[in-house]
Each structure stands twice: as C-alpha cells, then as structure tokens.
Amino acid sequence: MQIAQAGIDDLDLLVPLFESYRAFYGGQPQPEKARNFLRERMERSQSVVLLAREGEEAGGFVQLYPLFSSAAMADVLVLNDLFVAPKHRRKGLAARLVKAAEEYAVGQGVSRLRLSTQHSNTCAQALYEAAGWELDREFRTYNRAL
Numbered sequence: 001m002q003i004a005q006a007g008i009d010d011l012d013l014l015v016p017l018f019e020s021y022r023a024f025y026g027g028q029p030q031p032e033k034a035r036n037f038l039r040e041r042m043e044r045s046q047s048v049v050l051l052a053r054e055g056e057e058a059g060g061f062v063q064l065y066p067l068f069s070s071a072a073m074a075d076v077l078v079l080n081d082l083f084v085a086p087k088h089r090r091k092g093l094a095a096r097l098v099k100a101a102e103e104y105a106v107g108q109g110v111s112r113l114r115l116s117t118q119h120s121n122t123c124a125q126a127l128y129e130a131a132g133w134e135l136d137r138e139f140r141t142y143n144r145a146l
Helices: 008-024 031-043 093-107 122-130
Strands: 002-005 048-054 057-069 074-084 112-114
Touching: 002 093, 008 031, 008 048, 008 057, 008 074, 031 048, 048 093, 057 093, 057 112, 074 093, 093 112, 093 122
Parallel strands: 074 112
Antiparallel strands: 002 048, 048 057, 057 074
C-alpha cells in the first residue's frame, strides 16, 4: 500500500472507507452527503486526507484538520479521523498512516499534532502510545452540542 494525499479524483475510493469509519461511531449510511462533505473539505483546503491504496483498492485513510495555538502562536493539526479497512488490519497500516500524518505535519512546519479517541478504544490508544504520542494530563476537554 502506498500512502499519498487524496484529491477529488480519489473520492470513489475514499467515500466507502469514510462511511465505514462513520459506521464505527454509530453513523447511518449517507454516501452522497459523505462525498459532498469530503469534497468541500478538499476544495476549501479545510482538511488533508492521506489515503493508503494499492491500485484501485483503498486500505485506509487519515484526515487532518488545521487548528492554531494562540499561546504558542503556531499551526497545529488535528488528527481527526483514522480508519483501516478490516481486511487490511493487523498489517501495520494504521501505524504507517500515523507516521505519514506526522511526516506531512513536519513538512508543513506544524508545531504539533493533536487527537482524541474514545476512552474504550484501547486498540487506538495502544497504537498512539507505541508511536510516541502522550496522553494529555494537563488539559481537560469539554464539548457542548448545539
């Protein structure tokens, strides 16, 4: 599997993976809405998707969103989405996608990457910790649904 930045031409490969990712978190299938969402993020330069593929087969993706740190006066990227298709799991692809995200961030001069994962997603936690990511023990995250 080769990992490269996805573009509009890759949506046919990306949308099924994105829909599987959403299903993992309880989302209902909405392939056209997913396609439009991803297209808009790409066209507006609001996200970067790194896609693992071999020919016309997609194995996984990672999506990064820009953020900024006022305190550090620096760019930050949020590793928001990471998904590997079931048939490609346990082959190191998730670790390769995380590494590709880190390399992309370094190449863009980003000061740090951030992510969050469910407390129950111990597989993801193990992956991130093995890659050198550290659990934030200083800040607490809050959300408010609107």
